Amino acid sequence: MNIGVIIFLVFVLFIFLSSFFTVKQQTAVIIERFGKFHSMRQAGLHLKIPLIDKVAGRVNLKITQLDVIIETKTKENVFVKMKVSVQFKVIQENVYDAFYKLEYPHDQITSYVFDVVRAEVPKLRLDDVFERKDDIAIAVKRELNEAMTTYGYDIINTLITDIDPDPQVKNAMNRINAADREKSAAEYEAEAQRIRIVAKAKAEAESKRLQGQGIADQRREIARGLVESVDVLNRVGINSQEASALIVVTQHYDTLQAIGADTNSNLILLPNSPQAGSDMLNNMVASFTASNQVGEAMKKAQRKKKDNDDYKRPDYLNQIEDTTNDDKEE
Known part of the structure; x- marks a missing residue:
């Protein structure tokens, strides 16, 4: 077998093999x-x-994601970087448009x-921007759908995956948030302190x-007991002044006994001499006597003054006053 025959057989084999081709799943092949x-x-x-038909290209029918990084500014002139992820695919019925009408779909989508x-x-x-990022994503998807459907592309979804000021x-936003939290913490601490102070004041007031x-x-019970003691002593012939003095002296000695019963007491009661009880009694009796004398003197002075005033006024005024006093008594 000569070389020419070998070359011919190789050429025929090449032509035969090039007549067949395979297409993968979720892929479309354009034949020209x-x-x-x-x-x-x-x-x-x-x-x-072979040699007549040619595979012009392969079109991927799977969903593809394109990430677009954009730097823009907000209403208050703050620059932010946003990452927009666009998920799209070629419409199977419009593969012709996707292959022939648009050469660089990624650049077209990025521009929109x-x-x-x-x-x-x-x-x-x-x-x-953070709160309404979904609205921005919806606006991007709507605009892309209107533009890319003409070229045979379907926009599945658009997502704003990152917002980076x-x-x-x-740093300024973090400081503001930290200051707000510190302010709230201070207000809560002040309110808690106020509640504690008010509660303590109420407790002290109630105490x-x-x-x-x-x-x-x-004191009411002591006074009631003293009254009953004086009544008992009055029944046995002791007058009120003597009964009061006797009660005071008795309480004095009871106090001395209570102090002496406690071995660790540092209290000293003055006066504390043996004649202290009698001195106290004498002083009380003298005080009561002087008080009665002063009271009687004041009553006499008031009666004398009244008599002098009645003597100086006309009789008809005295009669009117007596009549008024009688009406009041009635």
């Missing part, structure tokens, strides 16, 4: 004949005419994303009230 669109082939094994984001974000403040702005009520009840 003499440079003109001839057919579109789906997944599987296919046959074409830039246009929409830079039109929407400057209308919003920085806080609103300028580092100085982030003082109960203490005063207890002292008043104690």
